[in-house]
Amino acid sequence: MTTNASGARRAVKAVIPAAGLATRFLPATKAVPKELLPVVDRPVLQYIVEEAAAAGITDVLLVTGRGKTSMVDHFDRRPDVEARLEEKGDLERLAEVRRTSELANIYTCRQGEPLGLGHAVGVAASHIGGEPFAVLLGDEFCDVDEPLLPSMLDLQAQTGGIVLAFVEVDPSETSRYGIASIETTDTEDVVKVTGLVEKPSPAEAPSNLAVLGRYVLPATIFDAIADTKPGSGGEIQLTDAMAALLADGTPVHGIVYRGHRYDTGMPLGYLQAVVQLAVKRPDLGEEFRRWLGEFVGGGKG
Numbered sequence: 001m002t003t004n005a006s007g008a009r010r011a012v013k014a015v016i017p018a019a020g021l022a023t024r025f026l027p028a029t030k031a032v033p034k035e036l037l038p039v040v041d042r043p044v045l046q047y048i049v050e051e052a053a054a055a056g057i058t059d060v061l062l063v064t065g066r067g068k069t070s071m072v073d074h075f076d077r078r079p080d081v082e083a084r085l086e087e088k089g090d091l092e093r094l095a096e097v098r099r100t101s102e103l104a105n106i107y108t109c110r111q112g113e114p115l116g117l118g119h120a121v122g123v124a125a126s127h128i129g130g131e132p133f134a135v136l137l138g139d140e141f142c143d144v145d146e147p148l149l150p151s152m153l154d155l156q157a158q159t160g161g162i163v164l165a166f167v168e169v170d171p172s173e174t175s176r177y178g179i180a181s182i183e184t185t186d187t188e189d190v191v192k193v194t195g196l197v198e199k200p201s202p203a204e205a206p207s208n209l210a211v212l213g214r215y216v217l218p219a220t221i222f223d224a225i226a227d228t229k230p231g232s233g234g235e236i237q238l239t240d241a242m243a244a245l246l247a248d249g250t251p252v253h254g255i256v257y258r259g260h261r262y263d264t265g266m267p268l269g270y271l272q273a274v275v276q277l278a279v280k281r282p283d284l285g286e287e288f289r290r291w292l293g294e295f296v297g298g299g300k301g
């Protein structure tokens, strides 16, 4: 762990659960994990590891499953590819290829069967040990210019409890998300969480704050997961384990994220992420934007 300005210890390990079946993106994800789908020229997973590394995370554990080991290869050195780029004098690409192996220390462990997000986090127990840690879901990431994770890590170091992140959703859409009941705090955009409800109807929803795929958790979550019975969908749910800690008095806070989040777990969100990030790219953006404008205007096919 590292120490922040106020002397509290900040988590330096992260878990990326990436062993799910990705049914919402079939058939693309029959043989290729959704975490490796490219957004412009790098896989989704690289954006996520970059987000973690930029927040000071130095140790990343990828929880993988059947057919998913290629995810780990992405973060290895490729001496053959590097030698070819060096011969060609393509130093920019060489630096990009090397960078992926230098972002963080990457470890992996297996979830033998996809028994739920809580179960996937549970298999990380022996790697994490007794320290707090971050969980980053493998199909969403925050805009690099609007980081979220650093303030979550700082808040967890202060409270010692659970820190979640929320986005405000349209009240008519609450039934698609996990929704929090909250109390406000003295700090803008920091809320105290008093409960979590999975996919409530708009009438039942206690707020319009939906859980986003970033969590900072104390190591006590592992005992709570071990005690959690299969819940909705027959899966061991992380939400149920967090609810048990909340009931036992663990402080649970949330940060309301106002930045841009890319959700690549389904085709529409994935396409939006590709277009949004392509137009921002210094090397491609201008030409792509011009083409896109003509295409949308009906001038190109």
Ligand code: UTP
Pocket: 017, 018, 019, 020, 021, 022, 023, 024, 025, 063, 111, 113, 114, 115, 116, 117, 119, 120, 137, 138, 139, 265
């Ligand atoms: P999702 O709810 O997105 O599930 O899981 P999924 O299987 O990836 O996708 P769909 O819903 O079938 O399309 C959230 C995260 O938790 C991981 C997933 O890989 C994803 O990053 N996960 C989920 C696991 O690692 N193991 C599981 O058993 C379930």
